[in-house]
Amino acid sequence: MNDFAGRRVAVTGASGFIGGRVVERLVLGTGAEVRALVRGYGRAARLSVLPQERLTFRAVDLDAPQSLRKALDGCDLVVHCAFGSRGEVDDRWRTTVDGTANLLDVAKLAGVERLVHLSTVDVYDTSGLRRFDETAPALGEDADDREYEQQKAAAERLVLAAHGDGPETVVLQPGVVYGPWGGQWTVAQLTRPAEEFEELPVTGAGGACNAVYVDDVVDAVLAALAEPAAAGRKFLVSGPDEPGWGEFFDRLRGIRGLPAPAGTPADGAVPDWEQALYASPARVDAALAARLLAAPRTTLDEGMTRTAQWARWAGYGAPGGAGR
Structure with a gap:
């Protein structure tokens, strides 16, 4: 796997469960220069024990493009793990959906080469299905529903639509992610x-x-950052x-x-x-991710x-x- 030596990778939501593990794996297992993007420094204590030579922190607000512009300056790759988890539903929508739109716009201006977006299995309508893959029906749009599933579906649509007009984009759709700090x-x-x-x-x-251990998700993230055939695609991610x-x-x-x-x-x-x-x-059929990215272990x-x-x-x- 590409060790990303000489590459600068920004990770949004770096103080969260998956984002934090992405940062740990990049710092400890690759040669990347990592820029951890967090809403505030208070929740980043978990990352403070990592070697700091190739790790820097930036406080960002996805709702504020100016802070994003400074944070993505000089970055080659972006892993987008952040989503709205606080406040009222409109606040969460603004962070998840509008924040993703802001990130895509700034990534284009910054010359980012590829953006990997963490979505969810919940963007599919699996009614009546016993097994499904990436060709399954999408969750229907509902203007009156602004909760988590609709937020993630809307953000995912933005990311896929942006491919080819700015950074290459890849969408990962993990199932039930568990593990330390989950x-x-x-x-x-x-x-x-x-x-x-x-x-x-x-x-x-x-x-x-459809359980998947957090390190298997991160394996898919790292592969999605580097695999040419992944560009512009979405991948369900589940355990072996x-x-x-x-x-x-x-x-x-x-x-x-x-x-x-x-x-x-x-x-x-x-x-x-x-x-x-x-x-x-x-049941998730994650054969595409196992073939093109990283087989879950x-x-x-x-x-x-x-x-x-x-x-x-x-x-x-x-x-x-x-x-x-």
């Missing part, structure tokens, strides 16, 4: 009320999880095995030291919309073992808790 599918699950696990699936139950939601939650039960459900759940602890998510049979067992080790260090796991 938010929704790691820390949130390790800290949710234990009684809710009485209503969550067990091994052999539930639909398709195909666990169900029951397997996923049983690994989390193991990390937390929780017993198997007793069969008497407190009905209503897990909302209907979430239960519907865990029932969906739609981390099984659920391996990923959850690493996550359990981190959870114990971070104070989230039960003493002696395991990933299986």
Whole structure:
């Protein structure tokens, strides 16, 4: 894989889960000069322990093109991980969608060669599907819905449309990303009320999880920065095995030291919309990413073992808790 020696790579959302790991891997595993773009420095402490010779930080606001212009000056490549996660829905939309438009405009002016955008599997309409790839129907546009899925779909459309008029663009669409420092599918699950696990699936139950360990996502990012054939394309990214939601939650039960459900759940602890998510049979076919980018290597067992080790260090796991 290209080690990016002599190349300057900017990473938006560098203080977040995936963005932070992209920065770590670039600094520790390549020769790139890395520019970590963050909203504020307070959440960047995780990156402060990295060697600083090829790492610099810039405070940016995606809503403010002027700060982006300074941040992207001299950059060859961009990894766009940031999205709106704070404030009211209009604030989040502005950061995710309008912020992406601003980034694309500034990247063009700065002469950026390629931009890799982190999207999500949620941009597809998988109703009635048991397996789907990049040719599946897109989520329908809904002007009255400005929540996460519509935000990410709108931002993705902008990125794909920009290819050929500025930097080359590549879109990655990961599934359920978990691992050390993870938010929704790691820390949130390790800290949710234990009684809710009485209503969550067990091994052999539930639909398709489409779990992918964070390092497999970063492998795809690094390959997408360098692979000529990736330009202008979108890629679903999922793990090498195909666990169900029951397997996923049983690994989390193991990390937390929780017993198997007793069969008497407190009905209503897990909302209907979430239960519907865990029932969906739609399974990602990530063959295109495996062929053109990086084949995923981390099984659920391996990923959850690493996550359990981190959870114990971070104070989230039960003493002696395991990933299986």
